[in-house]
Amino acid sequence: MRIGERKYSSLILIITHLASLFLPIAVLTYTEDNPFWVAITAILLPMGFYMMFVSLAKRSGVMVLWSLPFVFFSAFQIVLSYLFGESIIAADMFLNVLTTNPGEATELLSNIYPSVILVILLYIPLQIIAYMHVRRKVKVSDVVRRRLFVSGGSAFILGLCTLFFGCWGEIRHVLRDEVFPINVSYNLGLSISETIKISNYEDSSAGFTFDAVRTHNPAQREVYVLYIGEASRAESWSLYGAERETNPRLSQLEGINVYSSITTQSNTTHKSVPMILSSIHTSEHEELYRRKGILALFNEAGFTTYFISNQSPQGAMIDKLANQADHVEYLDDPRLDMQLVDRMNQIIKSSTSDKIFIVLHAYGSHFSYHQRYPREFAQYLPDDDVAITRNNIEMIRNAYDNSILYTDYVLAEAINSLASYSDLCSAFFFCSDHGEDLMDDERRRFLHSSPTVTYYQLHVPALTWFSEQYAANFADKVISATVNLDAPATTYSVFHTIADIAAISSPHVNTEASLVSSEFDYSATRYYLDDHNNAAPLDDEIGITSRDMTMFENAGIEL
16 A cells, blocks of 8 residues: 555544544434533534544554544444433443343344444444554554644533533533543443442441341241332233233232332332342432341341242342342243242242242343243234334334233232132232333333333332231231322332331331331332432433323322
8 A cells, every 4th residue: 555545544544433433422412402502512522532532643543443442332322322212321231231141132132233233334344444554554644643633622622611611510410421421431430339339248238137026926827929020011011001901810810909109219120129129218329238138137037038030140239139048049941930930839838937938030021022921922913023123113012012911920820829828828019120111102212221211111010919817917917008009109118018018127127118007108209219329309300201291190190
């Protein structure tokens, strides 16, 4: 390659590289709908920085290769924008990457292949060409480098001016939340901090005790079951008004109490489930790493405890709390949730303990929905396992509703199984960890874990059931369970309800949050744990739109 051609090719590489880095910024400028000065700042600062950065080395390929972290952020952001339609890479996104098992990741990636193909075609060739430029010692002229640096520096300084003069009073918010990739770097740091806290959990919680005592000990054998659902949204349950009959079994069962107004504390499994298993309030997130969980509470109260999961170990906080059980099991393939009920029955029949507590962690309606139920439950067709596109939404929704239909069967079988043991003082509590978006409106939102939440992700189904022996021993709790059907609760209530069901008292058990207590506090504010682990009231400050508020009103839920 001649010198002139090398200079030309190096300039093309730099311009193309800058354009690829600017692409997610352009997308975010369109989707985030920020105030004018915030939008201008979010364009000028990164654009200026990138231009100065690529001008630092004489060899054109060197700074392209050194830009690899920015390339990773950009590619990740494009995939996220394709999936959710808006918002930056949240700290929860990084934690999801760390805690999602390879099988789940493969399922998702294989169904969002248009965005994956785009980032591969956009970024991989540039890295290959940059490597070739380094090997061939292709250089950028000093004139081009100087112009890039001056132009970039001017844009950067102008961006600082718009930041300080146009965004005064919100500078920290703009940098932390709106300027890509500063916001993503902050979120990455937060996720690393959370990962370190999780890894140190055994030490940080070692001295904790619930000081648990039983307030009543029935003469009969006791079995209490907490069933944690996955990505099951109330909107798709016929018990909550869905048009499709997705709950034919549960709707025919006598004695179940369906709670109409439960909202999740988080739309991510790796945060929602640990909070369900913990006594902490939404506003006490740091306490999560200092306290033990529901299984340790039942251990202290004299129960033999089991944690049975249909999901794989994730190396996350869920596993830490699960390991406090006397017995921990992760079921093998095909990982259909009826396996949980079969294992529950085996435990009840084989255990010699008079006091048993079982946590069942289901796969539920986790994507890919098509794989979450046996084919005999494929009532809504077609339900093919297809790519996530608008054209395929009917099949995707069919598969999701089939998964709810299967959940209905599994829950009914679990309750009927417990009812078949006439000598048991038993109770069953089901609650989903969060809901799910299914491209329900013009926003075209899909899945969960998005940085901004929707009604579909927030409103979750929950129910209780009690045996005749339990009702005889705890009539007041059974009555309260029916009185509190419309209680304005969040998943914070799960820990305190199941503890109260088992008549376990502790300084860390809050009966004002228990759905089986006459002391339930109807005046308490609902909180949601945002991406930065701050407790926020459920209002428009966390991204809930007027459309979502209308959905809550239609469901009879007052926020």
